Amino acid sequence: MRITLTVNGTRHRLDVEPRRTLADALREDLGLTGTHLGCEHGVCGACTVLVDAEPARACLMFAVQADGSTVRTVEGLAAPDGTLDPLQEAFSTCHGLQCGACTPGMLMTATHLLEVEPAPDRERIRAEMAGHICRCTGYMGIVDAVESAARAVRAPS
């Protein structure tokens, strides 16, 4: 089936089988391998992308369901010159990542959280990020990172 997706600002026309997941369309057809697959059954959160500004599990969504949508992936976060966005920067300084497998999903959910709620407290951050599994960090660095990015966004220096 022919579909159109706008991914990180670029329009793509794709011909996909109806059973092809959005994750595979992004990773295999568009080469955007930043979106990771940790379970392929909707639990781990690694594949989270923003579809029309809402977090979605790209492993549970068929590419055809995203026809006409605007998709944001981890590759779209940094500025074109490579400058990291405040969340990415905070993940680095707060050691919110180790192996990086869960990180793209974490970043996308956190991006959404800070867009809808600029000043979440730690408990709120934990609740929001609880749809993701990180096997490396023990989560503290991730919570620290989201908290500190929220501060940085509110008070740009």
Place this chain on the structure above:
Amino acid sequence: MTAVEPQPVGEHRPATGTAVRRKEDTRLLTGRGRYVSDLVLPRMRHVTFVRSPIAHARLSAIDTTAALATEGVHTVFTGEHPAMRAVSLRARSALPGYVETDQPPLARGKVRFAGEAVAAVVADDRYLAEDGAEGVDVDYEPLAPTVCAWAVPTDPVHDEAPDNLLLSRTFRAGDAADALAQADVVVERELTTNRHGGNPIECRAGVARFDGADRRLTFWSGTQVPHLVRTQLAELLELPEGDVRVIAPDVGGGFGVKSVLYPEDVALCLMAIATPDTALKWVEDRVEHLLAATHARDHRYVLRAGFAADGELLAVTADVWCNTGAYSVYPWTAGIEPLMAGGLLTGPYKLSHYEATVRGVATNTSPSGPYRGVARPSTVFAMEALMDSGARALRMDPIALRRRNLILPADIPYKMPSRLVDDSGAYEACLDRAVEVFDVERWRAEQARRREAGERPIGIGVGIYNELTGLGRAASAGPRMPFRTGHDACTVRVNPDGRVTVFSGVTSQGQGLETTMAQVVADALGVAYDDVTVRYGDTDESLWGFGAFSSRQAVIGGGAAQLAGTDVRDKVLALAGALREVDVSDLDLRGGQVYVRGQEKPVIALAEVARVAYLQSDRLPEGFEPGLEGTKFYDPVRGAFAAGVQIAALEFDPVTGGTTILSWVCVEDAGTIVHPVIVDGQIAGAIAQGIGGAMYEHLVYDDVGNLTTGTLLDYLMPTAGEIPELTIDHVSTPAANPTGARGVGEGGTLAPNAVVAGALADALGVEVDDLPVTPARIWALLHGGADR
């Protein structure tokens, strides 16, 4: 916690001890990581394994006709394929009585666990390969499965071991029976620990390509041990080792699960050899991972401990069964868990009389392998359960009883009853610090207040442990295998522009070794951290490294990096001295500039020395060869024990069985810390996995060997909602190795079982014998009845 700022020329701020920006972060944060799962090669084909739905059966016919007729399918391999037939993974050990058994790359003759690969389908993409897999028709003739390691088998898993016993060993020191008879108090416990596993977020993955003309194999693998994999593949596939290249690029977590060479890996390479010049890719999904990647910690402990009236621990006896699953894990063997259990059971406590019989028993379940902490989360639970029971019987404070028996600095080096030599002695220092940071008195007062007020009970749990890290040749990991894992190599090369490339034998699955090695070399050599680039995980680039296990890389790979950096520094200074006609002993290299000691201005830049070394042989003084690099191996011979203590306060709800962690403190002795944030990250992540194992994670088989927890909806890993804020603190006694580091990869996982179980007993007065400590288990302990 910020990145290093640009520094003035010639200034050298040590990188060690500071939280420099991790070199791996930018690519991992921008979606530009290079994981095996991401790899695309021209005309690459995709592999799906067909897995047995039955735990134990004879394999009769496998009909691949329908599969081969499926659109997009190229080939189907089975265990009887000429490419597969003759190859077996056979984990070897010289341990007396160890029964060697074969593991085929694809099942041959019979299947031994549900999930074992029986066929492999090669197709144009993964969807088509899975379509093809549905067309593979396998006839199984069921045999009686054995799931429990302490049950008597009807049909043995391997004919060579009719009782399923693959190995058994007794550790003995002193006279435990006599000492128990003399003890004032004897406590007995019978415990089981729950089967669970590492579950890195990136599952297993591999790409294999065989160049037909050159007969060279390249295997991209998410492995923790690329050099070992190269050696093993060369042996198994009968290729010259120099014609096998193993590349582990970015790897999405390992935790021991990826330190195994799996039958799927070997099958993939064999298939690649059978279809030359065609890259084959296999990416495992989570359901396969839960079924067929190694499990761990399915153990039973029958224990007795004798104490004197003053609390002195007099004797411990243990009977231990470790469920090794269907195969002796390659190359670590079925001995990996039982031998670690018997060797480290007594932990940080002084003990003269010890007798422990440990067994590795085959069953029709997924093979057990190394998982972060190997066996010790179970043994620390066992030992601390004895301490807690002992304290109750003696009416002593549980912390005081532990303190009474700790190995102290004056006892070092202390020969444990298993004859391992403990060089730490920092247990009491860690305990003192933990008691202070946690504030035991405050929590005891709160506990009393709640009792008085009839509020929800809280309990305090304690776990003290020794993490055996950085094992050298005399303490090598694993049971008398055909290799000794004591050393790693590192090459430091100054390039013609004066910048530095490090070819390290370490590997990284998130531990930040790229950063740590760069820090160590920057300081040893005398250059800025930003001028050092690290290559690792490619056997064609780095000389040698055993890889990531036993918390060894900061100690051993770091030691090699330190030695190689120093070696090259000496070479730079020698050449600089000859070029400037200055005595070498007066020279110093800092921030990429060579100084005469005491003078403010540099005499020559490293870049100029390097230029001479590579490009201006006319300027090379007599006796100097071109080039500027050095390679060193390091082997610590023994190991570096790392002491650790965790104390926590947990609240229990007697009505629902619910548990809330109120405070969790960990104090470890990491020796000299190279990167403080990476070290704390290792500890935090390890504690989180330990809490997962203690409270949530359980791989459950039914009686006929079906895994009933086959998805992440049934196999629960903790999230940010379950893992509390952790307080991590340190004492520091530098180890006797080049960097002074002690390993920190595993320690955090060791205590949570003990801490959670101990807190439950402390709060509610019920001893929990079986893990994990779930709400259902707590409820059943309080109210009687079954817990599942």
